[in-house]
Amino acid sequence: MSPSHAVATLIALSLTLAAPLIAADRPRVVFVCGDHEYGGETTMPLFAAELEKHYGLSATVLTAQPDQNSEENIPGLEALSTADLAVLFLRWRRLPQEQLRHIEAYVKSAKPLMGFRTTSHAFKYPKGHPLEAWNGFAADAFGAPPGWGADGHTHYGHDCSTDVSVIPGAESHPILTGVTGPFHVRSWLYQVLPKWPPADATRLLAGHAINPNKPAEDNPVAWAWKNMHGARTFFTTLGHPEDFKAEPLQRVLVNAVHWCLDRPPPNPWKGPFKMDAAYHGMVRPDKQKPK
Numbered sequence: 001m002s003p004s005h006a007v008a009t010l011i012a013l014s015l016t017l018a019a020p021l022i023a024a025d026r027p028r029v030v031f032v033c034g035d036h037e038y039g040g041e042t043t044m045p046l047f048a049a050e051l052e053k054h055y056g057l058s059a060t061v062l063t064a065q066p067d068q069n070s071e072e073n074i075p076g077l078e079a080l081s082t083a084d085l086a087v088l089f090l091r092w093r094r095l096p097q098e099q100l101r102h103i104e105a106y107v108k109s110a111k112p113l114m115g116f117r118t119t120s121h122a123f124k125y126p127k128g129h130p131l132e133a134w135n136g137f138a139a140d141a142f143g144a145p146p147g148w149g150a151d152g153h154t155h156y157g158h159d160c161s162t163d164v165s166v167i168p169g170a171e172s173h174p175i176l177t178g179v180t181g182p183f184h185v186r187s188w189l190y191q192v193l194p195k196w197p198p199a200d201a202t203r204l205l206a207g208h209a210i211n212p213n214k215p216a217e218d219n220p221v222a223w224a225w226k227n228m229h230g231a232r233t234f235f236t237t238l239g240h241p242e243d244f245k246a247e248p249l250q251r252v253l254v255n256a257v258h259w260c261l262d263r264p265p266p267n268p269w270k271g272p273f274k275m276d277a278a279y280h281g282m283v284r285p286d287k288q289k290p291k
Helices: 003-021 040-054 077-082 097-108 117-121 132-142 241-245 247-260
Strands: 028-034 058-063 085-090 113-116 161-166 183-185 202-210 219-226 232-236
Touching: 028 040, 028 077, 040 058, 040 085, 040 241, 040 247, 058 077, 077 097, 085 117, 085 247, 113 117, 113 132, 113 247, 117 132, 117 232, 132 232, 183 247, 219 247, 232 247, 241 247
Parallel strands: 028 058, 028 085, 085 113, 113 232
Antiparallel strands: 161 183, 161 202, 202 219, 219 232
């Protein structure tokens, strides 16, 4: 286990152990993390701690075990049964049915969802597997492409970064309260157009590729949507650990949590807050090129 993953695990454990001491009326946010590349198991506990410290929420962080490369094990998913909001940062998991059923039950409950970056390709079961249909999970859950490569879902190279701006007409959305732009993030831009997000989604932020490796069009990088189960959902294709240093993005994410919970944007805004985490990339040479 890497030092950063060990620290994140300790933070997640402390948040979980503290849960019984938290007033029952505090909405509970459950983070489910497991990605090979972007360190969601490190950044999401920092975000969770901020929600607990300043915004009156309780948080539980679940991570892939024994490390981010464990594609078949995220213990503790039964915590979703008591969640008021689930936040997913996943990539190419192959969870067993007994774990996956907790995610399925939560999604079908029509409770709200948030998703980050590689959650557009959260699962990757082999062809013919009984759970193969889960590879397209993001389309129904978030209005995001149904897996990597599907409908032209790609990116513009690891030397690319992104200028982010508020989409004209979306300024009054609660998630964008206090958010101005443009601002710059390290994430290389994801291509989701032309099919995603759906026409009935509210596109909030647009990304413009800087130094792309091929001709690039501007793409939505954050949107709000009501999914097929009637749940409020927020999705962003951002999620590189350096992205979280941008105060406008921090504010978007805190606002999005409140919007998902059907609460007004926090007033006053408590940020910015520290979300320093190193980008470790793919740490196993047998893995595919990062996406």
